[in-house]
Amino acid sequence: MASSTVTSAQPERPPRPNLAFRRLRGKRSPAEFAAAVRRAAREIGERVSCDARYVGRVEAGEIRCPNYAYERVFLHMFPGRTLTDLGFAPRSSVRGRQARGAGESWEAGEPYKTHDTRDDRDTRDTRDNRNSRNSRNNRDTQDLYETHDNNEESDVLRRAFMTSGATVAAASLGPLGLALDAAAAGRPTRRAGTGEAGALEEAVRRIRLLDDRHGADGLYRRAAAPLRTAYALLDAGASRQATADRLYTGAGELAISVGWLAHDSGRFDDARSHYAEALATARMNGDAGLEAHAFCNMAFLARDAGRPREAVRAAQAAQRAARPLGSDRLMSLLSLREAGGWAGLADRVGCEQALVRAQTFYGRGPSDTDPEWMSFYGEAELEGLEAQCWSTLGDWPRAARHARRAADLQDPHFTRNLALYSAELADDLARGGHPDEAAAAGLRVLDLLGEVQSSRIHTMLAGTTRVLLPHRRSPTVSTFLDRHASA
Template sequence: MAHVSLPSPASPNVRMRERRGDLSPREFAASVRRAAREIGEHVSCDARYVGRVESGEIRRPNYAYERVFRHMFPGASLADLGFTPRGESRRAAVLPAPRDEENDDVQRRTFLAGGPLAVVTALSWDGPAHAQSSPAAQDAAVHPLGAAPSAVGPGSGAVPDPGTLPQPNVRVGLREVGEVESAVRQIRLLDDVHGADTLFERAGHTLRSTYQLLNCGTYTAQVEQRLQASAGELAISVGWLAHDSGRLAEARSLYAEALATARMAGDSALEAHAFCNTAFLARDAGRPREAVRAAQAARSAAADLGSARLQSLLALREAGGWALLRDRGSCLKALGESRSAFEQGPAEADPEWMSFFNEAELAGLTAQCWAALGEFEAAAEWAERAIALQPAHFVRNRTLYTAELAHDQLGRGAVVEAAHSGSSAVALLSQVRSTRIRGMVSATAERMRQHRSVPEVSDFLERYELAIAS
């Protein structure tokens, strides 16, 4: 038997290193993602992936990366880029070829613990968000994974009709992944406008179906990577709907599921997102130390992602925890870090889910920190700034900031101003379906009852009671 000389699996890919030039691994990863978008492809390239390529660990990119690299370096073959050509065996025939977890374009299964996620009914998100402004319009849309509505709810004991879920061994391709990604986007768009109450009850089945695809489907490495990321993002989106609609325990479970998915997939961007929402939830649930720890974990996970805006939001999450702990120094430090990061501006690496995070949101979250510290003068100023900066079509957030302003004005003793702001929030409530925001207005109304003899307060309370009754 002839001796075959084999290259070491760890032989560096000097040609790809040369192509990177003076760019850092993070900068080169950003250029790869940008090139992917130019040709309608999706890759989750980061500095870690670049390092694996240059070290020789990835000897042959999957088809998505190959198309992107060919777009970036026209005329270059895989061999020109230092990779093993697809027609060439990686090992001599006399030796068994080890499984290449990153690049083998083979069918495989990934098993995730998705059982607890079967919580609610079917989601329908086809069509633009503006066409789905009412529950009836949303119900008329077609479920992206082909599932019919069911009557399953948390604790109901009911089980969805198995025929509505993906069947075992179903072949999962880019079309199905695209539908999951589309569902995530539609949830975010509709939540930005309306709030979570009616959305949560119809999103859980899509989440169950997605994890069923991961549990029982067969797919390529490229599909697996995107499906894991999409499943995690969907779990976070449904978790946020649970949070905003007052189902805090369910939200915590969903965020934990997303975090587990991120850890198993080695997806630091998804991990940062899951910890970010966990920090927000912990603050609202009255667990400030957990909020601080989760925010710090998120900042650590996001350290190499190249998004200053993400770091800004995560610093705000940490500041919110410190504020509830009445640690003014730590809170102001985190607020300063948030502002500095925000002023670095947007970047290619900013996550898609952060579309809500603008200067108005930064101002609104800053207002909440000052209010938690008991400094209502500053809180009211920041809340007013948030209202002025928020685009008119984001009705949900305008209502949130207006409710925050009423709370802060009442905190500083400006009863009449608080009544006017409360009335403005009540006027917007009919367009918003958020238990969390309604709870804020309700808390302000309860505190205002002792001032009912003030005409403006009496008018506010009457408007509020009519709104609740309707």
């Protein structure tokens, strides 16, 4: 595991909170507001990877001016207002040079686009370039993807971690990859700064978004290279303690994300290794939030791997780590992880008690302390995980009822989860003696599998087809079996 060497540096000027933007959020949690931003983006054909962390950084004043994609979304959400009305600074004052046209922006959800043409570079005032370089170390901390500095390295970092479509950059890491080359050659590696930390955090967000839409199978191996690079950055050290902490948290979260890709694609041994790596990173840095996240995923993996007692113990360890964090939604999810372990042990009483705790915590509502990675956890996920518990206990009608609710409540943005809940519903209906309804649900899953690649969902559907084989004479069942076989 890597260590980080930190040297003293001049403190950065603290950003000014964006109180106007905070007032616009109202009573919604950051995660709920982020979901509203993503919905608004889809309404106007934009793609933004907004999450609770982004909202928090805007409200804290760390993002003084959004990029053009976010600008269009915010102005669509709040018609009649300007960026200044939303609490942002004028674009020219943030950029340190003349603002670009709207067609030259890029966003994490889009393919990388080079901002400056050769003619632009040739004609730009060299004095502005010199001033920008001199002031770079003293400017306010801003989102890496909101400040388009003339920084060749930052551009390559973006290309290193981000790609378009459903893939993650893995082979061509540019200067970031030099960390690996230098380490292999025994040469010292340049210490990481806020740019690398920002790129690492954005890589985690991007992987999660791609997994939500497409599933894990096509992503896992391509995500391994950014993970190796993340730990090479830790070995290189950081120039500031705050940056080192971000690198440790980012590397741990990336390890969990890659572990989840392995988990969802059926590579349980690989997933276990990645989760253990994240847990070690958390404990080395004293990061209770990361520790709770690692134990949460370890509990889920243990349940799926047929080790229910380990699932219970890991979920309980996660709850111990999470209690000081003050997030009821996190405690709700961790109680569900424990319930899944009790169900695997056929302990109905233990399972029901954990489910009651999960519902109680969830009913207390969201808060600003909810972790960014929990943006997926809403009522649909609560219903889906409860359905899995009742399914494990063999209570098929109850499981089907909760699975149906999960599928009905799920935001279509989370395509993988929609397919998962529908597959759960199909299996519960099949085992509960409703073959035609099960086949209809299975057909809906097959419609989604053109966008989703998840070995877990394929395995669930395979089990459902075996249960439905004796009912092949039904036209609906026959159609489903034939489509499944051809797929």
